[in-house]
Every structure is written in structure tokens, then in C-alpha cells.
Amino acid sequence: MPSLVSALALLSVLPALCAASTPSLLAESKKELFLSAPTFAVVGASDDETKFGTIVFKTMLEQGLDVVPINPFIPESQGVSCLGSLAELADPARTSISVVTQPAVTLEILRQASAIGIFSVWLQPGAEDDAVLEFIANSTMGVTTYIHSAAPLPGAARRSSESSPICTGGETPDLISTLAR
Ligand SMILES: *[C@@H]1O[C@H](CO)[C@@H](O)[C@H](O)[C@H]1NC(C)=O
Numbered sequence: 001m002p003s004l005v006s007a008l009a010l011l012s013v014l015p016a017l018c019a020a021s022t023p024s025l026l027a028e029s030k031k032e033l034f035l036s037a038p039t040f041a042v043v044g045a046s047d048d049e050t051k052f053g054t055i056v057f058k059t060m061l062e063q064g065l066d067v068v069p070i071n072p073f074i075p076e077s078q079g080v081s082c083l084g085s086l087a088e089l090a091d092p093a094r095t096s097i098s099v100v101t102q103p104a105v106t107l108e109i110l111r112q113a114s115a116i117g118i119f120s121v122w123l124q125p126g127a128e129d130d131a132v133l134e135f136i137a138n139s140t141m142g143v144t145t146y147i148h149s150a151a152p153l154p155g156a157a158r159r160s161s162e163s164s165p166i167c168t169g170g171e172t173p174d175l176i177s178t179l180a181r
Pocket of ligand 1: 131132
């Protein structure tokens with residue numbers, strides 16, 4: 001089983017390479033989990049092409065993902081009918097959502113997402129504030145996994161200037177740059 005052997009070999013060098021980088025590795029595996037869902041939604045996609053939520057939605061469509069926009073204030077985004085809320089999702093437990101909303105709205109979205117058992121939540125940069133991060137920290141027992149750009153960890157700047165591909169990135173996860181890789 002060569003892949004297992006190489007995985008074990010990789011694990012054994014990781015502590016030496018990335019002593020303080022566990023959060024980055026965690027972020028990478030959470031991204032893979034997020035992207036493994038069969039269906040997606042973007043909360044905050046709009047009819048304004050310049051808004052980040054619309055750009056996120058458009059990027060996911062272009063990647064061929066099965067994705068719907070959620071926005072109660074407009075009928076459609078990029079020609080796709082909007083759902084009015086998370087409650088309208090057909091299969092929340094198999095849906096990953098990208099959240100591109102103001103922090104005060106985000107907190108309410110996360111409460112709903114947790115209540116209906118959304119598979120995975122990815123907060124795009126700017127969608128979170130301290131209350132949102134506290135909600136996520138409080139949610140360790142739930143089924144939903146969360147990706148967000150928490151405050152940089154001490155030493156993050158030093159690590160990101162190193163050249164190891166394993167150790168860099170992850171401090172400010174962003175769906176577009178991940179999909180564009
Ligand atoms: C997190 O949990 C604490 C303790 O139960 C509670 O006081 C606080 O309101 C919770 N925060 C959020 C944002 O849900």
C-alpha cells in the first residue's frame with residue numbers, strides 16, 4: 001500500500017516541518033471536506049456583479065458545482081433562482097454553504113445552519129466578527145464544520161514567508177483562491 005506508506009512518511013516529517021502550523025493543516029482538510037459535499041449554496045449572492053457574494057457564486061458555477069444562491073431580497077443571481085432562506089434547501093445535511101453576509105446577519109445564518117444540520121459552512125473573509133467566532137467556538141458538539149479566517153496566529157507572518165508548500169496558507173481561507181488553484 002504505497003499511498004499509506006507515503007502518508008505515514010509525510011506525517012512523520014510534519015512535526016519537524018510545521019511545528020506550529022496545525023491550524024493550516026486543519027484548514028486544508030476542512031476545505032476538502034467542504035468541497036466534498038454534493039450540493040452547495042451561497043448565502044449573500046446578489047444581482048450585483050461587483051459584490052463578493054456574486055463573484056463567489058459565479059466562480060462556483062464556473063467550476064461546475066451544483067450550487068444555488070440564497071437571498072430573500074432578489075429573484076435570481078446569474079440567471080439562477082434564489083432560495084429565500086436555508087430552510088428551503090432540499091438536503092441540508094449534504095449541502096455546504098458559503099456565507100458572504102454582514103457579521104450580524106452571519107450569526108443568524110449560523111444559528112439556522114446549526115439547527116438544520118448543514119454539512120459545512122465556509123465564512124468568506126469579512127463575514128465574521130467576535131460574536132460569530134464565539135458562536136463557532138461554542139458549537140464544537142454539533143455536526144456542522146466551519147471554515148473562517150480567524151485572527152492570524154502568533155508567528156503566522158513568519159511561517160507564511162517560509163517556502164514549504166505544506167506550511168503556507170490557511171490563515172485567511174478564501175473559497176475563490178482555493179477553487180482557482
Ligand atoms: C457561547 O456560550 C456562552 C456560554 O454558554 C454563552 O454565554 C454565549 O452567549 C454563547 N455565545 C454565542 C455567540 O452563542
